[in-house]
Amino acid sequence: MSTTEDVATEQEEEVETDAVREAIAGAFAEHLGDGLLDQHIVPGRDLTIRVDAGSWVSAARFARDRLGMTWFDFVAGIDWLPSPFGREMEAEQDWVVHGRDEQETEEMSTGVAGGDSRFQAFMRLHSTEEHIGVTIKTDLANDAPAIDTLIAVYPGANWHERELSEMFGVDVVGHPDLRALYLPTDFEGNPLRKDFPLVARRVKPWPGIVDVEGMPEEEEAADESAEAAPATGDSTQGASTEGASTEGASTEGASTEGVSTEGASTEGESAEGESAE
Amino acid sequence: MSTETTTEVDINDIDEVDQLRYVAARAADARVNIELETEGMTLNIGPQHPATHGTLRIVARLDGERVIQAEPIMGYMHRGYEKLTEVRTYPQVTTLINRIDWVGSFANEVPFILASEELMGVEAPPRAQYIRTALFEMGRIANIMLFLGDMPVQLGGVTPLFYAMRDREFVLNQIESATGGRFHPNFNRIGGVKDDLPAGWIKETKSAMQRVRDFCDEMDDLVTGNEIFQSRCRGVGIIPADVGKAYGLSGANLRGSGVDWDLRRDQPSPLAWKDLDWKVWTHPDGDSFSRFWVRLQEVRESSLMVDQILDGLPAGPIMAKVPRIIKVPAGESYVQTENPLGVMGYYVISKGELTPFRVKIRTASFSNMSITPWLLEGVYVPDIATILASLYFILGDIDR
Numbered sequence: 001m002s003t004t005e006d007v008a009t010e011q012e013e014e015v016e017t018d019a020v021r022e023a024i025a026g027a028f029a030e031h032l033g034d035g036l037l038d039q040h041i042v043p044g045r046d047l048t049i050r051v052d053a054g055s056w057v058s059a060a061r062f063a064r065d066r067l068g069m070t071w072f073d074f075v076a077g078i079d080w081l082p083s084p085f086g087r088e089m090e091a092e093q094d095w096v097v098h099g100r101d102e103q104e105t106e107e108m109s110t111g112v113a114g115g116d117s118r119f120q121a122f123m124r125l126h127s128t129e130e131h132i133g134v135t136i137k138t139d140l141a142n143d144a145p146a147i148d149t150l151i152a153v154y155p156g157a158n159w160h161e162r163e164l165s166e167m168f169g170v171d172v173v174g175h176p177d178l179r180a181l182y183l184p185t186d187f188e189g190n191p192l193r194k195d196f197p198l199v200a201r202r203v204k205p206w207p208g209i210v211d212v213e214g215m216p217e218e219e220e221a222a223d224e225s226a227e228a229a230p231a232t233g234d235s236t237q238g239a240s241t242e243g244a245s246t247e248g249a250s251t252e253g254a255s256t257e258g259v260s261t262e263g264a265s266t267e268g269e270s271a272e273g274e275s276a277e
Numbered sequence: 278m279s280t281e282t283t284t285e286v287d288i289n290d291i292d293e294v295d296q297l298r299y300v301a302a303r304a305a306d307a308r309v310n311i312e313l314e315t316e317g318m319t320l321n322i323g324p325q326h327p328a329t330h331g332t333l334r335i336v337a338r339l340d341g342e343r344v345i346q347a348e349p350i351m352g353y354m355h356r357g358y359e360k361l362t363e364v365r366t367y368p369q370v371t372t373l374i375n376r377i378d379w380v381g382s383f384a385n386e387v388p389f390i391l392a393s394e395e396l397m398g399v400e401a402p403p404r405a406q407y408i409r410t411a412l413f414e415m416g417r418i419a420n421i422m423l424f425l426g427d428m429p430v431q432l433g434g435v436t437p438l439f440y441a442m443r444d445r446e447f448v449l450n451q452i453e454s455a456t457g458g459r460f461h462p463n464f465n466r467i468g469g470v471k472d473d474l475p476a477g478w479i480k481e482t483k484s485a486m487q488r489v490r491d492f493c494d495e496m497d498d499l500v501t502g503n504e505i506f507q508s509r510c511r512g513v514g515i516i517p518a519d520v521g522k523a524y525g526l527s528g529a530n531l532r533g534s535g536v537d538w539d540l541r542r543d544q545p546s547p548l549a550w551k552d553l554d555w556k557v558w559t560h561p562d563g564d565s566f567s568r569f570w571v572r573l574q575e576v577r578e579s580s581l582m583v584d585q586i587l588d589g590l591p592a593g594p595i596m597a598k599v600p601r602i603i604k605v606p607a608g609e610s611y612v613q614t615e616n617p618l619g620v621m622g623y624y625v626i627s628k629g630e631l632t633p634f635r636v637k638i639r640t641a642s643f644s645n646m647s648i649t650p651w652l653l654e655g656v657y658v659p660d661i662a663t664i665l666a667s668l669y670f671i672l673g674d675i676d677r
Contacts, residue, residue, distance in 0.1 A: 044545070045395075046610075046611060048609070070519065070522045070523065071522045071525065071527075071538075072522065072523055072524065072525040072644075073525060073613075073620075073622065073639060073644075074525070074622075074637065074639045074644070076624070076637040078626065078635055079635075109628075111608075111609045111626055112608070112609045122624075124611065124622075124624070124639070128522065128531075128536055128538040128543075131543045131544060133611075135611065135624075154523050154524075154525070155520075155523055155524055155651065156523055156524035156525040156526075156644055156647050156648070158647060159643065159647045160647075167359075179294070180352075181351070181352060182351065182352035182355035182676065183352065183355070184352075185294060185295075191357060191360055192359060192360055196360075198360055198361070198363075198364055
């Protein structure tokens with residue numbers, strides 16, 4: 001397999017590089033057997049594979065020892081739950097101005113290389129010699145998600161896994177020191193879960209709302225091409241004028257379900273501080 | 278620095294987690310060096326120590342002058358950008374992510390914009406890519422010049438900082454006159470850049486780049502050749518290449534350990550690096566001195582790169598055609614670039630809406646700092662400042 005790689009990196013052609021990624025995916029398939037659930041290749045760009053939770057560590061070890069992916073990039077999580085909060089223009093302040101689209105609750109869908117569960121963990125490994133990287137995903141149980149630690153393979157996973165644990169509520173089995181990395185020790189909730197509301201977002205209008213002419217659906221058809229270039233700047237500029245009409249900061253937004261007010265207000269403060277910048 | 282002596286605490290007054298930490302701290306403190314009959318001590322560095330570039334805190338347990346365990350404690354500046362990106366439109370996200378590494382802000386924007394462009398199938402025109410690359414490299418120069426001035430300060434030499442600040446100002450002025458922001462340019466747009474370069478900018482920038490090179494020569498005389506500086510840095514904080522890779526170190530921290538790896542050269546990128554004639558600098562030693570030396574070379578190299586970019590600046594538009602309201606098609610894209618602090622990447626997951634569904638932000642300093650518990654074990658107290666300074670991190674880049 002290594003010979004295929006060598007040839008390909010020398011020639012640097014898109015088709016050849018693609019072959020490299022297919023060879024890597026093939027090597028994973030051979031090593032993991034049924035452990036490899038799915039794979040996704042963007043020719044010349046990227047490779048994503050999905051393994052079952054039991055093959056998580058062995059996939060990493062195989063990538064490090066056999067594929068030369070000795071550089072550890074990151075471990076992180078994804079929550080695929082369609083968010084009941086904070087998507088599109090859903091703050092109540094915005095409904096007043098724009099009305100509200102009654103949106104169907106979306107079906108949960110997962111990204112490339114598929115998935116069967118709400119939570120996924122993914123890691124990124126890279127080879128500094130072959131200049132090729134792989135994203136390895138795995139499904140986690142919906143209730144009480146847990147995953148094995150990678151520290152034995154890549155010691156750098158330590159902090160990333162602490163972050164994964166506090167942000168998504170994932171139990172990292174075998175981690176020696178699973179304390180909160182960023183959050184205060186008494187913080188309740190897992191902020192990056194989609195059902196954790198960003199309260200500041202709920203009670204404040206969408207940043208830049210005063211500059212928005214209409215809803216995207218109306219706009220999109222009208223000026224697809226005309227003056228496209230300068231227009232893209234507008235919405236960003238508008239961000240500085242946010243908070244112009246915060247008077248009705250409704251308390252309803254704050255009383256969101258299932259989250260301690262303490263945790264929520266901390267999040268809110270940080271977001272406000274942000275917009276003040 | 279302040280010392281924290283362990284006082285008697287009623288263990289029933291604190292909760293379980295803290296109880297365990299308290300017991301662990303007491304055990305470490307009570308560790309006695311039997312030969313010398315020394316007693317352990319806990320040294321609390323920060324959250325405001327100047328060596329930490331922000332509000333990082335390091336709790337070091339000492340045996341005499343030697344560190345037996347060091348633990349960075351962060352989160353004082355955690356701003357939750359990954360969550361906030363989920364409630365911002367794509368063009369608004371660049372305003373946020375400017376604040377991650379606030380000294381090299383322009384470079385923060387680029388990988389996110391590239392990831393979004395990749396999902397949209399948009400590519401910025403060549404002139405925009407050249408302007409991006411020039412500002413990217415100028416951001417790198419401004420960023421690393423701060424390091425070049427700061428590291429000698431940690432070792433007791435104050436003068437280089439003033440030289441660095443003086444000459445850095447010329448670079449910042451050029452960034453400001455092109456983008457409107459000294460620190461937070463917010464200049465990238467999906468499909469290009471906000472404005473074209475102002476009149477006379479190229480000539481002024483070239484003279485600023487000349488100043489940067491003069492500054493590098495000055496630093497060579499003043500710092501790298503300095504005997505005290507060398508004796509404080511050489512052999513201190515050695516990171517073997519394989520350990521560095523396993524911890525995800527990147528940038529000059531890894532090149533200082535002899536790993537010849539630079540994403541500007543080693544991955545296909547729409548930016549202009551592939552058209553330039555330049556060199557990746559490495560140093561085999563892996564100690565604090567080599568990290569300083571590599572960064573010094575990189576600043577000089579970057580100034581030469583900016584010169585080449587300005588000479589070869591293509592004519593043409595600075596924006597590709599993009600819809601008025603940016604909606605990014607569903608998909609996933611991971612783009613990383615070689616930022617001033619190391620490899621920065623954005624894993625953007627889109628579901629075809631106005632806002633990203635999830636953005637995982639991979640920052641360089643986070644991984645660069647994760648090696649500190651390993652690296653600080655066994656070093657002497659004065660070397661803590663040397664090692665932290667040589668790793669060069671920006672707190673916003675750790676805490677996000």
